[in-house]
Amino acid sequence: MSRSTNSKIAFAHLTSRVKQAMVAMLSVTFGISMYVFMNGFMTGVNDTQTDLAFSTLAHIHIYNDLPEDRSDLAGRFYDDSHLVHIRHPKTIQYTEGIKNSAKIISAVEKQPGVVGMASQVNINVFFKNGAAKKNGVLSGIEVTNEDELFKTSQYIIAGSWGELSYRNDGLVIGVGLARKLSLGLNDNVVVVTDDGVSRNFKVIGIIETTLAGVDNAKAYIRISSARQLISKNQSYVTDLQVNIEDFEEAQKVASTWAPSIDYKVESWMEANGQLEAANELRNIIAVTVSLTILIVAGFGIYNIMNMTVNEKIKEIAILKAMGFESKDIVQIFLVQSVIIGIAGGCVGMVLGYLISVAINHVPFEVATLDRLPMTYNIEDYLSAFVFGLATTFIAGYLPAKKASKVDPVEIIRG
Amino acid sequence: MEHTSLAVRNISKYFHEPQRFQVLKNISFDIKKGEFLSLVGKSGSGKSTLLYVLSTMDTDYSGELYIHNEYLTGQTQNQLAAFRNLHIGFVFQFHYLLPEFSALDNVMLPALKLGKKSKEEIKEKAVENLRLLGLEEQASKLANKLSGGQQQRVAIARALINEPAIIMGDEPTGNLDSKNTQIVFDIFRQLAAERGQTIIAVTHDEEFAKKSDRILELSDGKLL
Numbered sequence: 025m026s027r028s029t030n031s032k033i034a035f036a037h038l039t040s041r042v043k044q045a046m047v048a049m050l051s052v053t054f055g056i057s058m059y060v061f062m063n064g065f066m067t068g069v070n071d072t073q074t075d076l077a078f079s080t081l082a083h084i085h086i087y088n089d090l091p092e093d094r095s096d097l098a099g100r101f102y103d104d105s106h107l108v109h110i111r112h113p114k115t116i117q118y119t120e121g122i123k124n125s126a127k128i129i130s131a132v133e134k135q136p137g138v139v140g141m142a143s144q145v146n147i148n149v150f151f152k153n154g155a156a157k158k159n160g161v162l163s164g165i166e167v168t169n170e171d172e173l174f175k176t177s178q179y180i181i182a183g184s185w186g187e188l189s190y191r192n193d194g195l196v197i198g199v200g201l202a203r204k205l206s207l208g209l210n211d212n213v214v215v216v217t218d219d220g221v222s223r224n225f226k227v228i229g230i231i232e233t234t235l236a237g238v239d240n241a242k243a244y245i246r247i248s249s250a251r252q253l254i255s256k257n258q259s260y261v262t263d264l265q266v267n268i269e270d271f272e273e274a275q276k277v278a279s280t281w282a283p284s285i286d287y288k289v290e291s292w293m294e295a296n297g298q299l300e301a302a303n304e305l306r307n308i309i310a311v312t313v314s315l316t317i318l319i320v321a322g323f324g325i326y327n328i329m330n331m332t333v334n335e336k337i338k339e340i341a342i343l344k345a346m347g348f349e350s351k352d353i354v355q356i357f358l359v360q361s362v363i364i365g366i367a368g369g370c371v372g373m374v375l376g377y378l379i380s381v382a383i384n385h386v387p388f389e390v391a392t393l394d395r396l397p398m399t400y401n402i403e404d405y406l407s408a409f410v411f412g413l414a415t416t417f418i419a420g421y422l423p424a425k426k427a428s429k430v431d432p433v434e435i436i437r438g
Numbered sequence: 439m440e441h442t443s444l445a446v447r448n449i450s451k452y453f454h455e456p457q458r459f460q461v462l463k464n465i466s467f468d469i470k471k472g473e474f475l476s477l478v479g480k481s482g483s484g485k486s487t488l489l490y491v492l493s494t495m496d497t498d499y500s501g502e503l504y505i506h507n508e509y510l511t512g513q514t515q516n517q518l519a520a521f522r523n524l525h526i527g528f529v530f531q532f533h534y535l536l537p538e539f540s541a542l543d544n545v546m547l548p549a550l551k552l553g554k555k556s557k558e559e560i561k562e563k564a565v566e567n568l569r570l571l572g573l574e575e576q577a578s579k580l581a582n583k584l585s586g587g588q589q590q591r592v593a594i595a596r597a598l599i600n601e602p603a604i605i606m607g608d609e610p611t612g613n614l615d616s617k618n619t620q621i622v623f624d625i626f627r628q629l630a631a632e633r634g635q636t637i638i639a640v641t642h643d644e645e646f647a648k649k650s651d652r653i654l655e656l657s658d659g660k661l662l
């Protein structure tokens with residue numbers, strides 16, 4: 025009974041000062057909508073970045089790394105009292121690529137969480153068209169697996185990706201590389217390997233990813249053609265690219281696989297530390313900015329509730345004289361802040377959504393983007409609401425506490 | 439002692455601002471249950487100050503305060519608030535009401551806080567109290583739209599709502615014409631006689647005081 029009475033008084037206070045209540049509410053609304061928008065935008069940017077990165081980068085990369093530097097071999101067996109000198113020490117790689125890939129592939133396939141895998145034979149070559157010559161990477165790929173992992177086919181701007189799977193002499197080339205070599209669709213290009221082997225290919229597709237490493241220096245052929253080119257057998261692979269269900273887990277997964285695989289198992293985080301760092305930094309910026317705005321909103325509420333308490337000090341004294349206890353007074357004022365917080369929060373979430381949609385429509389034609397990116401995560405909305413409510417609660421509690429300490433005699437005596 | 443409604447022993451109180459000054463000096467008296475008592479004295483003699491002490495709102499005094507044999511001195515603010523809500527009805531010198539509530543809501547508020555009766559019963563009782571004081575027409579008006587005398591009568595109706603054992607008024611008829619003063623006096627008289635409620639009223643109205651059961655006079659903080 026007394027609780028609903030307190031709420032009734034709180035409500036009467038609010039409705040008697042609609043303007044101030046609106047101002048307080050708007051400050052919460054603003055804070056929450058900015059929180060929603062900032063987080064949605066930053067996550068959008070992160071997702072776009074990640075998507076773009078994963079167009080050439082697998083979650084986990086297995087390859088034959090250079091062996092450890094062992095040039096100081098003798099030094100390990102003699103202490104400082106001996107002078108050891110080895111002339112021109114060098115580390116020599118005895119094996120290249122992954123020899124018996126079938127065993128590793130079947131082992132990886134059995135691991136939980138693996139959603140896709142593609143073998144590659146990557147070779148450094150020269151591309152030649154008449155006198156024009158350019159070095160780059162020739163990537164022998166499994167056409168369907170590669171596309172499943174990297175969605176390569178969606179970056180094709182001329183010709184076709186699928187044709188690769190039945191064209192032994194077919195080649196898909198980066199747009200920049202093609203331009204430098206003056207190549208067009210159906211033109212012939214000569215590929216020359218380190219060992220001096222050369223072979224003719226026909227350009228059947230041109231690809232544009234906006235990533236310089238691909239566009240200016242890469243071409244794709246069938247994996248079997250690549251093996252032929254360097255005279256390797258059917259199970260020869262230089263790189264194994266694996267995608268797992270949750271790319272955030274790559275680091276952990278890679279380290280659990282590493283002991284059972286003789287080759288280097290590298291997560292995308294390890295290979296692209298800056299990508300991860302940039303994502304983290306953007307998240308920190310988003311959280312800092314939005315929390316700052318919420319705190320400012322909190323000060324707004326604190327201010328307005330303080331004013332209310334001062335304004336209503338006589339009524340607080342009357343309530344106390346009639347037997348309302350301190351906790352009733354706290355409740356009366358806290359309910360007001362919470363109502364302001366909930367109302368401001370709800371409007372804030374809607375406004376945040378509208379701002380997000382509007383920003384999402386702003387044209388932004390850079391790289392693969394055509395509009396500013398945005399994500400709409402229900403979690404962002406909920407956490408904005410929770411933070412907003414917590415802020416109003418704290419900001420409202422202090423004035424409420426002050427109100428509950430009013431000495432009725434002092435006020436009523438005048 | 440069994441019929442004592444309120445008792446004070448050696449109540450003294452000092453104000454420290456602007457300088458130390460003793461406003462109540464060793465006051466002791468008893469009031470019987472159902473007694474209608476007037477508290478008189480010159481302006482500034484300490485009547486209001488004493489009444490605040492009796493009402494349990496002011497706890498900054500020395501001495502002892504008993505109501506219904508319960509020793510109230512030294513209890514916490516929250517205990518005293520609950521006690522006031524249940525046992526004491528208070529009419530202030532400057533008839534304070536909550537301005538954003540109607541007259542009826544103002545009267546109902548202490549009973550809603552007490553929460554012993556249903557809302558319907560409380561409303562019925564509040565309407566009856568307002569009618570008793572000739573305010574049935576004003577029930578739904580906002581408190582700050584009423585005249586001074588009307589506000590004071592609403593405050594009296596509010597003080598009666600929980601049927602408190604003791605009703606205290608600081609010049610409860612100060613703003614009323616003789617007709618309404620007579621009405622209030624009759625109500626007090628009736629409550630004391632029929633329901634055994636104790637009335638303590640500060641008044642400057644000699645007529646009013648004379649008709650009550652007993653007069654206490656304060657002079658410079660001392661009981662005469």
Ligand SMILES: Nc1ncnc2c1ncn2[C@@H]1O[C@H](COP(=O)(O)OP(=O)(O)OP(=O)(O)O)[C@@H](O)[C@H]1O
Nearest residue numbers: 437453455456461480481482483484485486487488
């Ligand atoms: N808060 C205060 N601080 C200091 N002195 C005070 C305070 N309140 C009242 N006084 C003084 O205490 C004395 C008693 O005041 P009180 O209000 O009790 O008088 P009163 O008998 O009710 O007078 P009135 O009939 O005019 O209402 C006065 O001299 C007054 O100036």
Ligand SMILES: [Mg+2]
Nearest residue numbers: 485486531608
């Ligand atoms: Mg007075």
